Amino acid sequence: MVKVAVVTGSNKGIGFGIVKELLKRFDGVVYLTSRDDGRGKAAVAKLNELGLKPEYHQLDVTDRDSVVRFRDHIKEKYGGIDILINNAGVGNSIDFYPPYEECKTIIDINYFSIFTIQELLFPLVKDNGRILNMSSACGHLSNIRNKDWIERLLKKDLTVEDINEFVNWFLEGVKNETFKYDDIADEGKGAAYRVSKVALSALTMLQQKELESKNIAINSMHPGLVQTDLMLGLGFYDIDQAAQTPIYLVLDAPDSLKGAFVWHDRKVVDWYDYKGDYYFKTNYFIKNCAQKSE
Numbered sequence: 001m002v003k004v005a006v007v008t009g010s011n012k013g014i015g016f017g018i019v020k021e022l023l024k025r026f027d028g029v030v031y032l033t034s035r036d037d038g039r040g041k042a043a044v045a046k047l048n049e050l051g052l053k054p055e056y057h058q059l060d061v062t063d064r065d066s067v068v069r070f071r072d073h074i075k076e077k078y079g080g081i082d083i084l085i086n087n088a089g090v091g092n093s094i095d096f097y098p099p100y101e102e103c104k105t106i107i108d109i110n111y112f113s114i115f116t117i118q119e120l121l122f123p124l125v126k127d128n129g130r131i132l133n134m135s136s137a138c139g140h141l142s143n144i145r146n147k148d149w150i151e152r153l154l155k156k157d158l159t160v161e162d163i164n165e166f167v168n169w170f171l172e173g174v175k176n177e178t179f180k181y182d183d184i185a186d187e188g189k190g191a192a193y194r195v196s197k198v199a200l201s202a203l204t205m206l207q208q209k210e211l212e213s214k215n216i217a218i219n220s221m222h223p224g225l226v227q228t229d230l231m232l233g234l235g236f237y238d239i240d241q242a243a244q245t246p247i248y249l250v251l252d253a254p255d256s257l258k259g260a261f262v263w264h265d266r267k268v269v270d271w272y273d274y275k276g277d278y279y280f281k282t283n284y285f286i287k288n289c290a291q292k293s294e
């Protein structure tokens with residue numbers, strides 16, 4: 001049976017880098033997917049120039065009909081998925097404190113879309129398959145400063161409802177203008193992005209419990225600070241470097257690595273270490289990128 005790997009949001013950036021590397025190393029078919037056919041096909045053409053041949057399908061993770069069409073296509077053509085990398089995501093615009101509508105869009109794409117993927121694509125993932133949720137340093141619990149939410153997210157019996165309430169607490173606060181930005185690290189800069197990724201990493205651990213019966217490993221990771229459009233071209237790594245740890249996680253990591261939060265250097269980080277120094281620091285990043293380019 002032909003093996004299948006799927007990468008969401010892979011017409012550019014880290015997802016494109018992952019597809020490129022999978023095409024070199026994975027013994028099977030690799031799907032480059034994009035929400036926009038024009039951008040997707042242009043990305044395929046770039047890989048073809050390098051002699052690499054991905055399969056292509058349109059996939060907008062926030063559009064249920066699009067996910068259904070992709071699910072049906074895979075089911076009919078290959079029957080299942082061996083590797084699924086949930087990479088699609090958006091960052092903040094240049095505004096560190098965006099209005100409600102932008103916060104909602106960020107959270108819909110980076111967090112709520114995963115429920116559609118979970119419902120429609122997870123059932124196609126074969127026994128012993130691997131799933132990776134692309135989180136961020138912004139997805140570590142140390143990004144949260146509100147004591148009540150830290151306590152709740154630390155609960156051993158955390159539920160999906162708890163995580164959704166956390167996300168909705170943030171969104172309601174922004175909508176009503178009651179949100180206190182010092183409830184989030186780094187003076188609350190990019191809070192919507194942080195909340196979306198903290199929620200995604202917390203959810204990954206719950207998803208692992210559900211996938212246990214099929215022996216599927218699901219992890220979330222921080223890919224490093226990478227020179228992509230999302231980072232306005234700033235960062236310490238290029239997309240080829242950034243693809244290495246995702247590839248390790250889906251191809252080479254031991255079967256025992258499950259439900260973990262993994263750093264870009266492959267180290268497993270304790271996601272619950274809310275006092276840890278893992279959260280994203282805007283000023284440090286800008287200063288060091290500026291020094292790097294001098």
Ligand SMILES: NC(=O)c1ccc[n+]([C@@H]2O[C@H](COP(=O)([O-])OP(=O)(O)OC[C@H]3O[C@@H](n4cnc5c(N)ncnc54)[C@H](OP(=O)(O)O)[C@@H]3O)[C@@H](O)[C@H]2O)c1
Pocket residue numbers: 008009010011012013014015034035036039059060061062087088089090091109134135136137222223224225226227228229230231235
């Ligand atoms: N770059 C970093 O330093 C960094 C750090 C931590 C985490 N990450 C995470 O890594 C992942 C990739 O980011 P990147 O830096 O490579 O960003 P990027 O270059 O902006 O690429 C993001 C990709 O996601 C796609 N996308 C956005 N919304 C989508 C949707 N609704 N459905 C399907 N695809 C969608 C984009 O498509 P379009 O071209 O159509 O917009 C694009 O292909 C994201 O989850 C991001 O949060 C990145």
